[in-house]
Amino acid sequence: MTTEHGGDVRLTGISKSYGSAVAVHPLDLTVPQGSFFALLGASGCGKTTTLRMIAGLEEPTTGTVLLGDQDVTALPPYKRPVNTVFQSYALFPHLDIFENVAFGLRRRGVRSVRGQVEEMLDLVQLGDFARRKPHQLSGGQQQRVAVARALINHPKVLLLDEPLGALDLKLRRQMQLELKRIQTEVGITFVHVTHDQEEAMTMADTVAVMNRGRVEQLGAPADLYDLPRTPFVANFLGTSNLIGASVESRDGEDLVVRAAEGTLRLPAARCPDRVVPGGKVLVGIRPEKISLTHAEDADGTAGVGVAAGRNRVTGTIAATSFIGVSTQYLVDSPDAPAGSRLEVYVQNVERDARLVPGARVVLHWNPAHTFGLDADEGAASAGVEGVEDVEGTEGGAPAGEAA
Structure with a gap:
């Protein structure tokens, strides 16, 4: 693949090795601005490692990470204009939903948060649940709270690491449509990691199918399905x-x-x-x-x-x-x-x-x-196994807030 200009995320020669094990081979990849982009593959294929290098949670062995025109390769996670939603959601159990969403703003010293928090809760259709605690919500509602908390700082890119993996099948399908609706409304770039083929095809504008640390094919879901190249x-x-x-x-x-x-x-x-x-x-x-x-x-x-x-x-x-x-x-x-x-x-x-x-x-x-x-x-x-499972583990705490 060749790297194009004008993307919100541009990876140039990016790779990651753990000793002799190669998780991601040198990769050039552009995520178009404002798109819903999916990294799809089996466990151990390198998709989560690639996402974590974008987030700053893994240091690339080679290559550069650009967000817009900014080279962020050497920046720590909290200084990058990205936020991450993990499968675990990582909500604060002692805070109500309003304060969970407001957390990033308060951490940055913003004093007047009510209007922004209410706007985000309305976006994820949870305006009536502001004073409930996380344990009082369903899995899908908790997932939407995590998305609202990540979006309230207006990151340039939202990273989603298997965010629907803990939900049952019916709820997962509902949330696929919800996430696509939210992305369309806010218009920012979403980069979504998943092993679920249906999830990737339902939500994403562009899918990169990864295998053994490489992108095997890149394109629109219908094109990949109708005309696979391998x-x-x-x-x-x-x-x-x-x-x-x-x-x-x-x-x-x-x-x-x-x-x-x-x-x-x-x-x-x-x-x-x-x-x-x-x-x-x-x-x-x-x-x-x-x-x-x-x-x-x-x-x-x-x-x-x-x-x-x-x-x-x-x-x-x-x-x-x-x-x-x-x-x-x-x-x-x-x-x-x-x-x-x-x-x-x-x-x-x-x-x-x-x-x-x-x-x-x-x-x-x-x-x-x-x-x-x-x-x-x-x-x-023809098989679907990935390489050795050397990918980074999922985060268990809130990701660094966007600067």
């Missing part, structure tokens, strides 16, 4: 079916490839440039893009059939799982990678009662939904 991203950001194939030819804008049981087509523009005729490719397709037709209907004799021009592979249903809005099918197929099965998600609109384990089926999809990956990267990066 097997790691394809499997970490959702689920992908990856079919090994050899490239036979190019036909107009498409590549024609041979899989185990026949030929498939995929747009050449959705493949790396190094995927060329004569080479190997991983043919990728998301489970929800696939249609499932019972083998008896696939030839069209029953008036159903599979439309011409669609990619198709055959298989046998091995297992099904009802998951509410859809049913997940696991299919044994000669085209599936060794030791695995193809996955298909079918919306529960008109369920075919014949689609049960043991049924012969045809999987088919629009070739335009297919993407290609370099087969040589498959073995090295």
Whole structure:
């Protein structure tokens, strides 16, 4: 990646090592001003270490940290125009909500705090809870108090380190929308660390997917999901079916490839440039893009059939799982990678009662939904484990207030 100008956060050649263990390899990264930016990855991938270097809680081994045009690499946390919200919230239990939010202002010697505190509590929709203690609030309400306390000093950047990790699933989804609303209203830069793919895609304008101390791919959530550039991203950001194939030819804008049981087509523009005729490719397709037709209907004799021009592979249903809005099918197929099965998600609109384990089926999809990956990267990066867990631990006390 290259570093662009004009960002609220610019990391240039930033890296962090703990002895011989490298947590973050040299990294150039720009967080656009006023954006909601997510660092996404598995435990130990370097995302928290990167956030802590922005906050000043970790000293970089190499490189510089710029906030706006200010080089803050050597500044301590309390002198940086940033605030951090941790998973633990770190609220003061002996202070009510009003005083928790007012803490940063009082620490800076501001005498008249009421108007600013009330404005922040209204922003996080807790104006009626000002005189309650933290233990009298739900987890989501406590999280919003922590955000209000961090924002009241008007930091240039708000850093969020797994802030929703302690919440249950329903509340976490509600808070994802709340945090996005708050960020949109205040308009400052949010940098959010998470291991939750859905959380990153729901909230962020831009996502950096990290793996083994490096940014594997950077982009808008929809772009990363629809067109992953590596097997790691394809499997970490959702689920992908990856079919090994050899490239036979190019036909107009498409590549024609041979899989185990026949030929498939995929747009050449959705493949790396190094995927060329004569080479190997991983043919990728998301489970929800696939249609499932019972083998008896696939030839069209029953008036159903599979439309011409669609990619198709055959298989046998091995297992099904009802998951509410859809049913997940696991299919044994000669085209599936060794030791695995193809996955298909079918919306529960008109369920075919014949689609049960043991049924012969045809999987088919629009070739335009297919993407290609370099087969040589498959073995090295298809997993989702991070490097050694050498990242810094989460803070247990309030972060340094913005200057």
